[in-house]
Amino acid sequence: MSDTPAVLAFDTFGTVVDWFTGISTAVARVLPDVDAGEFAMAWRARYAPSLARVEDGTEPWTGLDVLHRRNLVAELEQRDLRLDDETLDGLTMAWHRLPAWPEAPAALARLKERFIITPLSNGSVALLTHLAKHAGLPWDLIGGSDLWGHYKPAPETYLGLARMLEVEPGEVMMVAAHFHDLDAAQALGLQTAYIARPLEFGPFGNDTTPRPEHPLHCRDLDDLADRLLAAS
Amino acid sequence: MSDTPAVLAFDTFGTVVDWFTGISTAVARVLPDVDAGEFAMAWRARYAPSLARVEDGTEPWTGLDVLHRRNLVAELEQRDLRLDDETLDGLTMAWHRLPAWPEAPAALARLKERFIITPLSNGSVALLTHLAKHAGLPWDLIGGSDLWGHYKPAPETYLGLARMLEVEPGEVMMVAAHFHDLDAAQALGLQTAYIARPLEFGPFGNDTTPRPEHPLHCRDLDDLADRLLAAS
Known part of the structure:
Protein backbone atom coordinates (compact mmCIF):
# COMPACT_ATOMS: atom_id res chain seq x y z
CA MET A 1 0.00 0.00 0.00
CA TRP A 19 -29.44 8.41 -5.08
CA PHE A 20 -31.48 5.67 -6.77
CA THR A 21 -33.73 5.07 -3.77
CA GLY A 22 -34.01 8.78 -2.97
CA ILE A 23 -34.83 9.85 -6.51
CA SER A 24 -37.15 6.99 -7.40
CA THR A 25 -39.08 7.58 -4.16
CA ALA A 26 -39.42 11.28 -4.97
CA VAL A 27 -40.47 10.50 -8.55
CA ALA A 28 -43.11 8.03 -7.38
CA ARG A 29 -44.63 10.72 -5.17
CA VAL A 30 -45.29 13.18 -8.01
CA LEU A 31 -45.62 10.81 -10.98
CA PRO A 32 -47.64 7.90 -9.60
CA ASP A 33 -48.36 6.48 -13.05
CA VAL A 34 -44.77 6.09 -14.26
CA ASP A 35 -42.25 3.36 -13.43
CA ALA A 36 -40.33 5.46 -10.91
CA GLY A 37 -37.14 3.37 -10.95
CA GLU A 38 -36.95 3.40 -14.72
CA PHE A 39 -37.64 7.16 -14.75
CA ALA A 40 -34.89 7.77 -12.17
CA MET A 41 -32.46 5.83 -14.37
CA ALA A 42 -33.46 7.82 -17.46
CA TRP A 43 -33.12 11.13 -15.60
CA ARG A 44 -29.69 10.09 -14.32
CA ALA A 45 -28.62 8.95 -17.81
CA ARG A 46 -28.81 12.58 -18.92
CA TYR A 47 -26.38 13.62 -16.17
CA ALA A 48 -22.97 12.72 -17.62
CA PRO A 49 -23.70 14.13 -21.09
CA SER A 50 -24.90 17.41 -19.55
CA LEU A 51 -21.70 17.74 -17.49
CA ALA A 52 -19.64 16.95 -20.57
CA ARG A 53 -21.28 19.80 -22.52
CA VAL A 54 -20.08 22.20 -19.82
CA GLU A 55 -16.59 20.73 -19.77
CA ASP A 56 -16.17 20.68 -23.58
CA GLY A 57 -17.12 24.36 -23.73
CA THR A 58 -20.46 23.88 -25.52
CA GLU A 59 -21.96 25.91 -22.71
CA PRO A 60 -20.56 28.10 -19.94
CA TRP A 61 -20.35 27.03 -16.31
CA THR A 62 -23.81 25.91 -15.18
CA GLY A 63 -24.55 24.63 -11.69
CA LEU A 64 -25.82 21.12 -11.07
CA ASP A 65 -29.29 22.17 -9.86
CA VAL A 66 -29.90 23.91 -13.19
CA LEU A 67 -28.66 20.87 -15.12
CA HIS A 68 -30.77 18.50 -13.00
CA ARG A 69 -33.89 20.58 -13.61
CA ARG A 70 -33.26 20.93 -17.33
CA ASN A 71 -32.65 17.20 -17.68
CA LEU A 72 -35.84 16.50 -15.77
CA VAL A 73 -37.86 18.73 -18.11
CA ALA A 74 -36.28 17.05 -21.14
CA GLU A 75 -37.09 13.59 -19.83
CA LEU A 76 -40.69 14.60 -19.11
CA GLU A 77 -41.07 16.17 -22.56
CA GLN A 78 -39.84 13.01 -24.23
CA ARG A 79 -42.67 11.17 -22.48
CA ASP A 80 -45.27 13.89 -23.16
CA LEU A 81 -45.52 14.56 -19.43
CA ARG A 82 -45.72 17.94 -17.69
CA LEU A 83 -45.29 19.11 -14.10
CA ASP A 84 -45.88 22.61 -12.75
CA ASP A 85 -42.90 24.78 -11.81
CA GLU A 86 -43.22 24.21 -8.10
CA THR A 87 -43.25 20.44 -8.52
CA LEU A 88 -40.27 20.64 -10.89
CA ASP A 89 -38.36 22.66 -8.30
CA GLY A 90 -39.28 20.25 -5.52
CA LEU A 91 -38.24 17.19 -7.52
CA THR A 92 -34.97 18.87 -8.52
CA MET A 93 -34.29 19.53 -4.84
CA ALA A 94 -34.71 15.82 -4.08
CA TRP A 95 -30.99 15.62 -4.99
CA HIS A 96 -30.34 17.69 -1.82
CA ARG A 97 -32.15 15.16 0.40
CA MET B 1 -35.47 40.08 16.32
CA TRP B 19 -5.52 32.84 19.81
CA PHE B 20 -3.85 34.80 22.62
CA THR B 21 -3.32 31.75 24.83
CA GLY B 22 -2.35 29.53 21.90
CA ILE B 23 0.14 31.96 20.41
CA SER B 24 1.69 33.18 23.63
CA THR B 25 2.19 29.57 24.75
CA ALA B 26 3.88 28.73 21.44
CA VAL B 27 6.05 31.85 21.64
CA ALA B 28 7.13 31.04 25.19
CA ARG B 29 8.31 27.63 24.04
CA VAL B 30 10.76 28.96 21.44
CA LEU B 31 11.58 32.39 22.89
CA PRO B 32 11.92 31.73 26.62
CA ASP B 33 13.56 35.11 27.26
CA VAL B 34 10.86 37.34 25.82
CA ASP B 35 7.55 38.41 27.37
CA ALA B 36 5.44 35.94 25.40
CA GLY B 37 2.11 37.70 25.89
CA GLU B 38 3.51 41.04 24.83
CA PHE B 39 5.20 39.40 21.83
CA ALA B 40 1.92 37.71 20.83
CA MET B 41 0.17 41.09 20.94
CA ALA B 42 2.89 42.72 18.84
CA TRP B 43 2.78 39.91 16.26
CA ARG B 44 -1.02 40.18 16.09
CA ALA B 45 -0.83 43.98 15.77
CA ARG B 46 0.85 43.47 12.39
CA TYR B 47 -2.10 41.37 11.16
CA ALA B 48 -4.71 43.97 10.18
CA PRO B 49 -2.24 46.26 8.36
CA SER B 50 -0.89 43.28 6.39
CA LEU B 51 -4.41 42.27 5.30
CA ALA B 52 -5.14 45.87 4.36
CA ARG B 53 -2.10 45.98 2.06
CA VAL B 54 -3.56 43.02 0.14
CA GLU B 55 -7.02 44.57 -0.01
CA ASP B 56 -5.84 48.03 -1.11
CA GLY B 57 -3.89 46.44 -3.96
CA THR B 58 -0.41 47.24 -2.62
CA GLU B 59 0.33 43.57 -3.06
CA PRO B 60 -1.39 40.69 -4.85
CA TRP B 61 -3.39 38.00 -3.08
CA THR B 62 -1.19 36.45 -0.40
CA GLY B 63 -2.36 33.68 1.92
CA LEU B 64 -2.52 34.14 5.67
CA ASP B 65 0.28 31.67 6.49
CA VAL B 66 2.68 33.74 4.37
CA LEU B 67 1.54 36.97 6.02
CA HIS B 68 1.79 35.44 9.50
CA ARG B 69 5.34 34.25 8.82
CA ARG B 70 6.44 37.55 7.31
CA ASN B 71 4.97 39.49 10.25
CA LEU B 72 6.75 37.17 12.65
CA VAL B 73 10.09 37.76 10.93
CA ALA B 74 9.50 41.53 10.99
CA GLU B 75 8.68 41.49 14.69
CA LEU B 76 11.77 39.42 15.45
CA GLU B 77 13.97 41.73 13.38
CA GLN B 78 12.69 44.77 15.20
CA ARG B 79 13.89 43.13 18.42
CA ASP B 80 17.20 41.92 16.95
CA LEU B 81 16.07 38.33 17.41
CA ARG B 82 16.47 35.43 14.99
CA LEU B 83 14.95 31.97 14.69
CA ASP B 84 15.92 29.25 12.22
CA ASP B 85 13.59 28.44 9.33
CA GLU B 86 12.17 25.32 10.91
CA THR B 87 11.29 27.16 14.11
CA LEU B 88 9.76 30.01 12.10
CA ASP B 89 7.61 27.50 10.21
CA GLY B 90 6.56 25.77 13.39
CA LEU B 91 5.62 29.00 15.13
CA THR B 92 3.68 30.15 12.07
CA MET B 93 1.77 26.89 12.14
CA ALA B 94 0.74 27.54 15.75
CA TRP B 95 -2.14 29.50 14.16
CA HIS B 96 -3.43 26.10 12.89
CA ARG B 97 -3.51 24.62 16.41
Whole structure:
Protein backbone atom coordinates (compact mmCIF):
# COMPACT_ATOMS: atom_id res chain seq x y z
CA MET A 1 0.00 0.00 0.00
CA SER A 2 1.12 3.54 -0.76
CA ASP A 3 1.88 6.08 1.90
CA THR A 4 -0.99 6.80 4.24
CA PRO A 5 -3.09 9.61 2.74
CA ALA A 6 -3.81 12.83 4.62
CA VAL A 7 -7.10 13.51 2.86
CA LEU A 8 -9.93 11.19 1.79
CA ALA A 9 -12.02 12.69 -1.02
CA PHE A 10 -15.36 10.99 -1.55
CA ASP A 11 -17.50 10.84 -4.59
CA THR A 12 -20.98 11.33 -3.18
CA PHE A 13 -23.86 10.26 -5.46
CA GLY A 14 -23.77 6.46 -5.42
CA THR A 15 -20.69 6.19 -3.20
CA VAL A 16 -21.94 7.80 0.03
CA VAL A 17 -25.64 8.35 -0.65
CA ASP A 18 -28.20 6.11 -2.33
CA TRP A 19 -29.44 8.41 -5.08
CA PHE A 20 -31.48 5.67 -6.77
CA THR A 21 -33.73 5.07 -3.77
CA GLY A 22 -34.01 8.78 -2.97
CA ILE A 23 -34.83 9.85 -6.51
CA SER A 24 -37.15 6.99 -7.40
CA THR A 25 -39.08 7.58 -4.16
CA ALA A 26 -39.42 11.28 -4.97
CA VAL A 27 -40.47 10.50 -8.55
CA ALA A 28 -43.11 8.03 -7.38
CA ARG A 29 -44.63 10.72 -5.17
CA VAL A 30 -45.29 13.18 -8.01
CA LEU A 31 -45.62 10.81 -10.98
CA PRO A 32 -47.64 7.90 -9.60
CA ASP A 33 -48.36 6.48 -13.05
CA VAL A 34 -44.77 6.09 -14.26
CA ASP A 35 -42.25 3.36 -13.43
CA ALA A 36 -40.33 5.46 -10.91
CA GLY A 37 -37.14 3.37 -10.95
CA GLU A 38 -36.95 3.40 -14.72
CA PHE A 39 -37.64 7.16 -14.75
CA ALA A 40 -34.89 7.77 -12.17
CA MET A 41 -32.46 5.83 -14.37
CA ALA A 42 -33.46 7.82 -17.46
CA TRP A 43 -33.12 11.13 -15.60
CA ARG A 44 -29.69 10.09 -14.32
CA ALA A 45 -28.62 8.95 -17.81
CA ARG A 46 -28.81 12.58 -18.92
CA TYR A 47 -26.38 13.62 -16.17
CA ALA A 48 -22.97 12.72 -17.62
CA PRO A 49 -23.70 14.13 -21.09
CA SER A 50 -24.90 17.41 -19.55
CA LEU A 51 -21.70 17.74 -17.49
CA ALA A 52 -19.64 16.95 -20.57
CA ARG A 53 -21.28 19.80 -22.52
CA VAL A 54 -20.08 22.20 -19.82
CA GLU A 55 -16.59 20.73 -19.77
CA ASP A 56 -16.17 20.68 -23.58
CA GLY A 57 -17.12 24.36 -23.73
CA THR A 58 -20.46 23.88 -25.52
CA GLU A 59 -21.96 25.91 -22.71
CA PRO A 60 -20.56 28.10 -19.94
CA TRP A 61 -20.35 27.03 -16.31
CA THR A 62 -23.81 25.91 -15.18
CA GLY A 63 -24.55 24.63 -11.69
CA LEU A 64 -25.82 21.12 -11.07
CA ASP A 65 -29.29 22.17 -9.86
CA VAL A 66 -29.90 23.91 -13.19
CA LEU A 67 -28.66 20.87 -15.12
CA HIS A 68 -30.77 18.50 -13.00
CA ARG A 69 -33.89 20.58 -13.61
CA ARG A 70 -33.26 20.93 -17.33
CA ASN A 71 -32.65 17.20 -17.68
CA LEU A 72 -35.84 16.50 -15.77
CA VAL A 73 -37.86 18.73 -18.11
CA ALA A 74 -36.28 17.05 -21.14
CA GLU A 75 -37.09 13.59 -19.83
CA LEU A 76 -40.69 14.60 -19.11
CA GLU A 77 -41.07 16.17 -22.56
CA GLN A 78 -39.84 13.01 -24.23
CA ARG A 79 -42.67 11.17 -22.48
CA ASP A 80 -45.27 13.89 -23.16
CA LEU A 81 -45.52 14.56 -19.43
CA ARG A 82 -45.72 17.94 -17.69
CA LEU A 83 -45.29 19.11 -14.10
CA ASP A 84 -45.88 22.61 -12.75
CA ASP A 85 -42.90 24.78 -11.81
CA GLU A 86 -43.22 24.21 -8.10
CA THR A 87 -43.25 20.44 -8.52
CA LEU A 88 -40.27 20.64 -10.89
CA ASP A 89 -38.36 22.66 -8.30
CA GLY A 90 -39.28 20.25 -5.52
CA LEU A 91 -38.24 17.19 -7.52
CA THR A 92 -34.97 18.87 -8.52
CA MET A 93 -34.29 19.53 -4.84
CA ALA A 94 -34.71 15.82 -4.08
CA TRP A 95 -30.99 15.62 -4.99
CA HIS A 96 -30.34 17.69 -1.82
CA ARG A 97 -32.15 15.16 0.40
CA LEU A 98 -30.89 11.71 -0.48
CA PRO A 99 -30.47 8.94 2.09
CA ALA A 100 -26.99 7.83 3.13
CA TRP A 101 -25.98 4.24 2.51
CA PRO A 102 -26.67 2.69 5.93
CA GLU A 103 -23.07 2.33 7.12
CA ALA A 104 -21.84 5.67 5.74
CA PRO A 105 -22.38 8.14 8.62
CA ALA A 106 -20.67 5.99 11.28
CA ALA A 107 -17.88 4.88 8.94
CA LEU A 108 -17.15 8.49 7.99
CA ALA A 109 -17.08 9.45 11.67
CA ARG A 110 -14.47 6.74 12.28
CA LEU A 111 -12.38 7.91 9.32
CA LYS A 112 -12.67 11.56 10.44
CA GLU A 113 -10.70 10.69 13.59
CA ARG A 114 -7.63 9.99 11.49
CA PHE A 115 -8.07 11.75 8.12
CA ILE A 116 -9.45 14.95 6.65
CA ILE A 117 -12.67 13.80 4.97
CA THR A 118 -14.43 15.78 2.26
CA PRO A 119 -16.82 15.18 -0.58
CA LEU A 120 -15.28 15.74 -4.02
CA SER A 121 -18.49 15.78 -5.95
CA ASN A 122 -20.20 17.37 -8.90
CA GLY A 123 -22.80 18.77 -6.51
CA SER A 124 -22.52 22.39 -5.45
CA VAL A 125 -21.31 23.41 -1.99
CA ALA A 126 -24.92 24.30 -1.10
CA LEU A 127 -26.29 20.95 -2.33
CA LEU A 128 -23.59 18.96 -0.54
CA THR A 129 -24.09 20.96 2.66
CA HIS A 130 -27.83 20.26 2.61
CA LEU A 131 -27.17 16.60 1.82
CA ALA A 132 -24.70 16.27 4.70
CA LYS A 133 -27.15 17.72 7.19
CA HIS A 134 -30.01 15.59 5.87
CA ALA A 135 -28.04 12.34 5.79
CA GLY A 136 -25.78 12.91 8.80
CA LEU A 137 -22.46 13.01 6.94
CA PRO A 138 -19.77 14.47 9.26
CA TRP A 139 -17.53 16.07 6.62
CA ASP A 140 -14.63 18.25 7.68
CA LEU A 141 -15.24 20.59 4.74
CA ILE A 142 -17.30 20.65 1.57
CA GLY A 143 -15.60 20.20 -1.81
CA GLY A 144 -18.30 21.26 -4.28
CA SER A 145 -17.95 21.71 -8.03
CA ASP A 146 -18.60 25.47 -7.83
CA LEU A 147 -15.29 25.89 -5.97
CA TRP A 148 -13.42 25.00 -9.16
CA GLY A 149 -16.05 25.80 -11.80
CA HIS A 150 -15.47 22.33 -13.24
CA TYR A 151 -17.04 18.91 -13.16
CA LYS A 152 -15.22 15.63 -12.64
CA PRO A 153 -13.35 14.10 -14.35
CA ALA A 154 -11.78 17.50 -15.15
CA PRO A 155 -8.28 17.71 -13.59
CA GLU A 156 -9.16 21.07 -12.00
CA THR A 157 -11.41 19.27 -9.50
CA TYR A 158 -8.92 16.72 -8.14
CA LEU A 159 -5.97 19.11 -8.26
CA GLY A 160 -8.06 22.02 -6.98
CA LEU A 161 -8.93 20.07 -3.85
CA ALA A 162 -5.29 19.12 -3.22
CA ARG A 163 -4.17 22.72 -3.73
CA MET A 164 -6.92 24.08 -1.45
CA LEU A 165 -5.89 21.69 1.32
CA GLU A 166 -2.19 22.45 0.70
CA VAL A 167 -1.20 18.83 0.13
CA GLU A 168 0.39 16.97 -2.77
CA PRO A 169 -2.00 15.04 -5.07
CA GLY A 170 -0.42 11.81 -3.81
CA GLU A 171 -1.55 12.64 -0.27
CA VAL A 172 -5.20 12.53 -1.40
CA MET A 173 -7.13 9.28 -1.77
CA MET A 174 -10.14 9.42 -4.09
CA VAL A 175 -12.89 7.13 -2.83
CA ALA A 176 -15.58 6.26 -5.35
CA ALA A 177 -17.98 3.59 -6.55
CA HIS A 178 -17.10 4.48 -10.15
CA PHE A 179 -13.95 3.32 -11.90
CA HIS A 180 -13.90 6.26 -14.34
CA ASP A 181 -13.63 8.65 -11.38
CA LEU A 182 -10.77 6.61 -9.92
CA ASP A 183 -9.04 6.37 -13.30
CA ALA A 184 -9.05 10.16 -13.68
CA ALA A 185 -7.79 10.67 -10.10
CA GLN A 186 -5.06 8.05 -10.49
CA ALA A 187 -3.79 9.62 -13.71
CA LEU A 188 -3.15 12.81 -11.72
CA GLY A 189 -1.26 11.01 -8.96
CA LEU A 190 -4.02 10.55 -6.38
CA GLN A 191 -4.41 7.31 -4.47
CA THR A 192 -7.68 5.43 -5.05
CA ALA A 193 -10.17 3.26 -3.21
CA TYR A 194 -13.12 1.54 -4.85
CA ILE A 195 -16.37 1.06 -2.94
CA ALA A 196 -18.62 -1.70 -4.30
CA ARG A 197 -22.24 -0.56 -4.50
CA PRO A 198 -24.03 -3.46 -6.20
CA LEU A 199 -27.35 -1.71 -5.44
CA GLU A 200 -26.42 1.72 -6.83
CA PHE A 201 -28.98 1.23 -9.60
CA GLY A 202 -31.49 -0.72 -7.53
CA PRO A 203 -32.89 -3.66 -9.48
CA PHE A 204 -31.02 -2.63 -12.64
CA GLY A 205 -27.76 -4.19 -11.43
CA ASN A 206 -24.18 -2.89 -11.24
CA ASP A 207 -20.94 -4.64 -12.20
CA THR A 208 -18.55 -4.32 -9.25
CA THR A 209 -15.87 -6.71 -10.53
CA PRO A 210 -12.47 -5.70 -9.12
CA ARG A 211 -9.98 -4.05 -11.46
CA PRO A 212 -6.29 -4.63 -10.83
CA GLU A 213 -5.39 -0.95 -11.27
CA HIS A 214 -7.44 -0.14 -8.15
CA PRO A 215 -6.35 -2.78 -5.67
CA LEU A 216 -8.03 -1.17 -2.65
CA HIS A 217 -11.45 -2.71 -3.42
CA CYS A 218 -13.84 -2.34 -0.49
CA ARG A 219 -17.21 -3.87 0.29
CA ASP A 220 -18.41 -0.59 1.77
CA LEU A 221 -17.16 2.39 3.80
CA ASP A 222 -16.88 0.28 6.96
CA ASP A 223 -14.53 -2.01 5.11
CA LEU A 224 -12.52 1.03 3.95
CA ALA A 225 -12.33 2.32 7.54
CA ASP A 226 -11.24 -1.10 8.84
CA ARG A 227 -8.46 -1.30 6.30
CA LEU A 228 -7.18 2.28 6.49
CA LEU A 229 -7.29 2.43 10.26
CA ALA A 230 -5.47 -0.89 10.57
CA ALA A 231 -2.78 0.32 8.15
CA SER A 232 -2.12 3.70 9.71
CA MET B 1 -35.47 40.08 16.32
CA SER B 2 -35.12 39.72 12.56
CA ASP B 3 -36.15 36.64 10.69
CA THR B 4 -34.42 33.50 11.84
CA PRO B 5 -31.19 33.09 9.87
CA ALA B 6 -30.41 29.99 7.85
CA VAL B 7 -26.63 30.31 8.15
CA LEU B 8 -24.42 31.34 11.06
CA ALA B 9 -21.02 32.60 9.90
CA PHE B 10 -18.41 32.78 12.63
CA ASP B 11 -15.35 34.88 12.88
CA THR B 12 -12.78 32.46 14.24
CA PHE B 13 -9.66 34.05 15.78
CA GLY B 14 -10.85 35.51 19.07
CA THR B 15 -14.50 34.56 18.61
CA VAL B 16 -14.29 30.75 18.54
CA VAL B 17 -10.67 30.07 19.42
CA ASP B 18 -8.39 31.68 22.00
CA TRP B 19 -5.52 32.84 19.81
CA PHE B 20 -3.85 34.80 22.62
CA THR B 21 -3.32 31.75 24.83
CA GLY B 22 -2.35 29.53 21.90
CA ILE B 23 0.14 31.96 20.41
CA SER B 24 1.69 33.18 23.63
CA THR B 25 2.19 29.57 24.75
CA ALA B 26 3.88 28.73 21.44
CA VAL B 27 6.05 31.85 21.64
CA ALA B 28 7.13 31.04 25.19
CA ARG B 29 8.31 27.63 24.04
CA VAL B 30 10.76 28.96 21.44
CA LEU B 31 11.58 32.39 22.89
CA PRO B 32 11.92 31.73 26.62
CA ASP B 33 13.56 35.11 27.26
CA VAL B 34 10.86 37.34 25.82
CA ASP B 35 7.55 38.41 27.37
CA ALA B 36 5.44 35.94 25.40
CA GLY B 37 2.11 37.70 25.89
CA GLU B 38 3.51 41.04 24.83
CA PHE B 39 5.20 39.40 21.83
CA ALA B 40 1.92 37.71 20.83
CA MET B 41 0.17 41.09 20.94
CA ALA B 42 2.89 42.72 18.84
CA TRP B 43 2.78 39.91 16.26
CA ARG B 44 -1.02 40.18 16.09
CA ALA B 45 -0.83 43.98 15.77
CA ARG B 46 0.85 43.47 12.39
CA TYR B 47 -2.10 41.37 11.16
CA ALA B 48 -4.71 43.97 10.18
CA PRO B 49 -2.24 46.26 8.36
CA SER B 50 -0.89 43.28 6.39
CA LEU B 51 -4.41 42.27 5.30
CA ALA B 52 -5.14 45.87 4.36
CA ARG B 53 -2.10 45.98 2.06
CA VAL B 54 -3.56 43.02 0.14
CA GLU B 55 -7.02 44.57 -0.01
CA ASP B 56 -5.84 48.03 -1.11
CA GLY B 57 -3.89 46.44 -3.96
CA THR B 58 -0.41 47.24 -2.62
CA GLU B 59 0.33 43.57 -3.06
CA PRO B 60 -1.39 40.69 -4.85
CA TRP B 61 -3.39 38.00 -3.08
CA THR B 62 -1.19 36.45 -0.40
CA GLY B 63 -2.36 33.68 1.92
CA LEU B 64 -2.52 34.14 5.67
CA ASP B 65 0.28 31.67 6.49
CA VAL B 66 2.68 33.74 4.37
CA LEU B 67 1.54 36.97 6.02
CA HIS B 68 1.79 35.44 9.50
CA ARG B 69 5.34 34.25 8.82
CA ARG B 70 6.44 37.55 7.31
CA ASN B 71 4.97 39.49 10.25
CA LEU B 72 6.75 37.17 12.65
CA VAL B 73 10.09 37.76 10.93
CA ALA B 74 9.50 41.53 10.99
CA GLU B 75 8.68 41.49 14.69
CA LEU B 76 11.77 39.42 15.45
CA GLU B 77 13.97 41.73 13.38
CA GLN B 78 12.69 44.77 15.20
CA ARG B 79 13.89 43.13 18.42
CA ASP B 80 17.20 41.92 16.95
CA LEU B 81 16.07 38.33 17.41
CA ARG B 82 16.47 35.43 14.99
CA LEU B 83 14.95 31.97 14.69
CA ASP B 84 15.92 29.25 12.22
CA ASP B 85 13.59 28.44 9.33
CA GLU B 86 12.17 25.32 10.91
CA THR B 87 11.29 27.16 14.11
CA LEU B 88 9.76 30.01 12.10
CA ASP B 89 7.61 27.50 10.21
CA GLY B 90 6.56 25.77 13.39
CA LEU B 91 5.62 29.00 15.13
CA THR B 92 3.68 30.15 12.07
CA MET B 93 1.77 26.89 12.14
CA ALA B 94 0.74 27.54 15.75
CA TRP B 95 -2.14 29.50 14.16
CA HIS B 96 -3.43 26.10 12.89
CA ARG B 97 -3.51 24.62 16.41
CA LEU B 98 -5.23 27.10 18.69
CA PRO B 99 -7.44 26.04 21.60
CA ALA B 100 -11.20 26.57 21.40
CA TRP B 101 -12.85 28.79 23.98
CA PRO B 102 -14.11 26.23 26.47
CA GLU B 103 -17.81 26.35 25.60
CA ALA B 104 -17.34 26.61 21.82
CA PRO B 105 -17.36 22.96 20.62
CA ALA B 106 -20.55 21.98 22.47
CA ALA B 107 -22.32 25.25 21.69
CA LEU B 108 -21.52 24.89 18.00
CA ALA B 109 -22.82 21.32 18.07
CA ARG B 110 -26.11 22.61 19.50
CA LEU B 111 -26.36 25.33 16.86
CA LYS B 112 -25.53 22.84 14.09
CA GLU B 113 -28.78 20.99 14.83
CA ARG B 114 -30.75 23.99 13.64
CA PHE B 115 -28.48 26.13 11.42
CA ILE B 116 -25.76 25.78 8.82
CA ILE B 117 -22.61 26.76 10.73
CA THR B 118 -19.40 27.85 9.04
CA PRO B 119 -16.34 29.88 9.81
CA LEU B 120 -16.09 33.10 7.81
CA SER B 121 -12.51 33.87 8.62
CA ASN B 122 -9.36 35.32 7.18
CA GLY B 123 -7.69 31.94 7.65
CA SER B 124 -7.33 29.67 4.63
CA VAL B 125 -9.50 26.60 4.12
CA ALA B 126 -6.51 24.45 5.07
CA LEU B 127 -5.78 26.42 8.24
CA LEU B 128 -9.42 26.42 9.32
CA THR B 129 -9.73 22.69 8.59
CA HIS B 130 -6.69 21.95 10.74
CA LEU B 131 -7.99 24.25 13.46
CA ALA B 132 -11.41 22.57 13.46
CA LYS B 133 -9.89 19.12 13.84
CA HIS B 134 -7.49 20.28 16.54
CA ALA B 135 -10.09 22.19 18.57
CA GLY B 136 -13.13 19.97 17.89
CA LEU B 137 -15.20 22.51 15.96
CA PRO B 138 -18.05 20.70 14.17
CA TRP B 139 -18.45 23.02 11.15
CA ASP B 140 -20.76 22.07 8.32
CA LEU B 141 -18.35 23.57 5.80
CA ILE B 142 -15.25 25.74 5.78
CA GLY B 143 -15.44 29.34 4.61
CA GLY B 144 -11.79 30.31 4.17
CA SER B 145 -10.41 33.51 2.68
CA ASP B 146 -8.85 31.68 -0.28
CA LEU B 147 -12.35 30.86 -1.55
CA TRP B 148 -12.92 34.53 -2.35
CA GLY B 149 -9.32 35.76 -2.65
CA HIS B 150 -10.22 38.54 -0.22
CA TYR B 151 -9.89 39.36 3.45
CA LYS B 152 -12.61 40.71 5.71
CA PRO B 153 -13.96 43.34 5.82
CA ALA B 154 -14.02 43.16 2.00
CA PRO B 155 -17.63 42.72 0.77
CA GLU B 156 -16.56 39.77 -1.38
CA THR B 157 -16.16 37.65 1.74
CA TYR B 158 -19.61 38.16 3.30
CA LEU B 159 -21.41 38.18 -0.04
CA GLY B 160 -19.31 35.32 -1.40
CA LEU B 161 -20.41 33.09 1.45
CA ALA B 162 -24.09 33.95 0.94
CA ARG B 163 -23.80 33.32 -2.79
CA MET B 164 -21.97 30.02 -2.27
CA LEU B 165 -24.70 28.82 0.10
CA GLU B 166 -27.41 30.12 -2.25
CA VAL B 167 -29.09 32.32 0.36
CA GLU B 168 -29.79 36.05 0.59
CA PRO B 169 -27.33 38.11 2.68
CA GLY B 170 -30.16 38.72 5.17
CA GLU B 171 -30.38 34.98 5.80
CA VAL B 172 -26.82 34.97 7.13
CA MET B 173 -25.92 36.00 10.68
CA MET B 174 -22.33 37.13 11.21
CA VAL B 175 -21.12 36.11 14.67
CA ALA B 176 -18.01 37.88 15.90
CA ALA B 177 -16.20 39.28 18.91
CA HIS B 178 -15.23 42.35 16.88
CA PHE B 179 -17.57 45.23 16.12
CA HIS B 180 -15.75 46.24 12.93
CA ASP B 181 -16.51 42.80 11.48
CA LEU B 182 -20.19 43.12 12.44
CA ASP B 183 -20.36 46.68 11.08
CA ALA B 184 -19.11 45.53 7.68
CA ALA B 185 -21.52 42.58 7.62
CA GLN B 186 -24.47 44.71 8.68
CA ALA B 187 -23.78 47.28 5.97
CA LEU B 188 -24.25 44.48 3.42
CA GLY B 189 -27.52 43.31 4.92
CA LEU B 190 -26.34 40.45 7.10
CA GLN B 191 -27.72 39.91 10.59
CA THR B 192 -25.19 40.21 13.42
CA ALA B 193 -24.43 38.74 16.83
CA TYR B 194 -21.70 40.00 19.13
CA ILE B 195 -19.82 37.59 21.39
CA ALA B 196 -18.10 39.20 24.37
CA ARG B 197 -14.57 37.89 24.83
CA PRO B 198 -13.13 39.98 27.66
CA LEU B 199 -10.08 37.69 27.70
CA GLU B 200 -9.33 37.84 23.96
CA PHE B 201 -6.11 39.72 24.73
CA GLY B 202 -5.37 37.94 28.00
CA PRO B 203 -4.19 40.39 30.67
CA PHE B 204 -4.21 43.30 28.20
CA GLY B 205 -7.97 43.77 28.52
CA ASN B 206 -10.77 44.14 25.96
CA ASP B 207 -13.69 46.58 25.92
CA THR B 208 -16.89 44.58 25.40
CA THR B 209 -19.35 47.39 26.06
CA PRO B 210 -22.58 46.74 24.11
CA ARG B 211 -23.29 48.85 21.05
CA PRO B 212 -26.90 49.60 20.21
CA GLU B 213 -26.45 48.82 16.50
CA HIS B 214 -25.72 45.17 17.41
CA PRO B 215 -28.46 44.33 19.91
CA LEU B 216 -27.79 40.60 19.96
CA HIS B 217 -24.96 40.88 22.51
CA CYS B 218 -24.00 37.47 23.94
CA ARG B 219 -21.86 36.44 26.86
CA ASP B 220 -20.47 33.51 24.87
CA LEU B 221 -21.53 30.94 22.28
CA ASP B 222 -23.69 29.07 24.78
CA ASP B 223 -25.62 32.27 25.36
CA LEU B 224 -25.99 32.67 21.57
CA ALA B 225 -27.27 29.10 21.29
CA ASP B 226 -29.73 29.59 24.15
CA ARG B 227 -31.15 32.71 22.55
CA LEU B 228 -31.31 31.51 18.94
CA LEU B 229 -32.71 28.11 19.80
CA ALA B 230 -35.37 29.68 22.03
CA ALA B 231 -36.36 32.09 19.27
CA SER B 232 -36.61 29.59 16.41
